[in-house]
Amino acid sequence: RLRDRQGKATQIMRRSRQERDSQIRLAAGLVAFSLLLLLGLLLGSGKAVAGGERSVNAVETAAGQKAERGKRGKRGKRGPRGYRGPRGPQGRAGADGARGIAAGPDRQFISIDWQNGDYDGHDRQSFVAPGIGFGEVRCTPPNANEPTGVQWIRFYPDDAGSSTEGPSKWATTMWTTRSGGNLGTDSSPNDDSHLSVVRTARLDRPNQSSGFQESMNSQTVGYDVRSTGMFTGMITTEPFSPDTAKPPATTFRITWHWDFGTGYDNPSGRCFMAGTFVTKGT
Template structure:
């Protein structure tokens, strides 16, 4: 019993001896130098960033809360931001708001936070250097297309120059205020046209954004940067449902579409003159739900290009092309269709002959031209499937160029692209109504061989593509309004035939392989074309193959109120 005080005294002494050691360990554990945070920039090129600097942070050990970052240069704050959640080893993106402009050179980054087990916030600083980057040279970057089924993803297509691979590719999408709305990356080398997916961090509506692309070109050790405008379409219109039952050949029935009539319209102009075309020779556009495209007009190349985003789908582009060289002219129907193993893109020349030389020499034979194209781009669904009726896009393009005199070259191109989207039926409202019919194999045609759309003030427009040699393949205006007129032209090969319908039945036979262009309007007795609607239908069908499984039909049409 007398030993108890001695034991108590010994324990107290031991506790006293340990206390300073524990405090020292805790202090060391929570020192600034021990803040377990690693921070890197997606690319060191200063030109790759706008008003936001998205730094990548990751905990190298313990969980960190209250993480804030402040970037300074020569004592002045350049950017600052915070992570609104705990930082773990899985990492996170800290968006710093740039105050002014980010410039090349050495910077100091102050990293503040509280590590798990620490009672106080500590700050550590480290160096972060940004470089001045040269312009990244690529053959092209195609317009952004919403990834089907993933509204917060956008896919662009990067095309490197031949023989010059791109490595460590980084992409940032900026809005008009310079804020980052999407990012993407690819570490593996890109040697040919390759899709690059950007994840959107916030809702991005249809409009024009800035795409900042950085990459290492060839064997270079420093990144180059390319900044360019990128047109982003609205979320892809939903595929139009097919009819629930096969329709009797003479009794079209209303087919619900699930899409509010409206239109996503893109009006694009390309103009340059006085030989100063550099930087103004290319314009991009979106083909909602299908892919992207571009139009190019320079003394070296003049073309329309469409790149489908899903290589597993059959995609078609049908164009009626008219070229005029003043002394003579020609017209022709052109169709491009993807197949398994075919080129992943459509390239249609505005020119017919080889392009003239850039230096204005006599090389090349087409130095002056004007003309137009009109047609339809459509998606017929996955290869090998029964066919899907998807929303098509119509294209109308006109051009005029003169490259005859060096230093005085000029070019102008106007392009209109229309796709059905959300909208309304108010007076003067721009609207598009899609008319798609697709089936593969006669046995799959039932329930897929017709579609009907209401066109207020005109009636109902139906398209049919029945299987079998005796089946009907036609467009009909059902329940027509009084005074309706339909003027239409059918293009096949290099031939054009026209017809004017002023009374029922309003029926247009659809060609085996061709394009129908028309106008629907109401004749009020004055001769004016009031409430004009434009019609385009691309048509390809085969119904007499000895093997019924080889028969197919693809109709892609649109009625557009301008």
């Protein structure tokens, strides 16, 4: 009996030791699995920080599901304009054109041609109406000194009078017809002011010694950002006395195109004008 009791005690001790070893192995396995899972999560977080959009959800990856890409964020504001680069080399001169009509007292030509905002010294031309006076054609873009710029034909009569007395021999008149004009803007290309308009400027009284002008700009306030048009006109006199011999009239035609852009002294602004003045009978 004593041996039987000892044998049973030995079996109970072996069974207890086996159960304890199994529990230890199970606990060790759980600890190892937990460490591996934690390591995987830490590595996944590091990849998300380094790669941004390459972050992977550990649970979804384990389940075989692909992570979804988030929505694209809003576009940021446009940055400031960079510095203007240097001017490129001068291009080759073109071939000589055909000889034109010779200018003289009875025929004059004006041409204004500037671009890339380089208008200083290139924005005006002068002309003469023989026996009547002189004038200028001008295309100056908006700038700090002239917020709307200057786009006109201006005339200064020889017989202008003074601040207290009118002209002594005749009244001077400039008739103009404007065709075309304002092209609007990129967002609103059509404009109601793109019409034909007939205008008259007359100097026949005191205090008009500064002359008169007709503007290509169609805006009452502001200026035409873009414009393409034409003036046809005549400068003439009306004597106060039938005994006064009048000088011959001068007729003219001026065409233009400009695109000033927005703001003052826009570096992409440009303007082209061409005109012919004809005086018959001189």
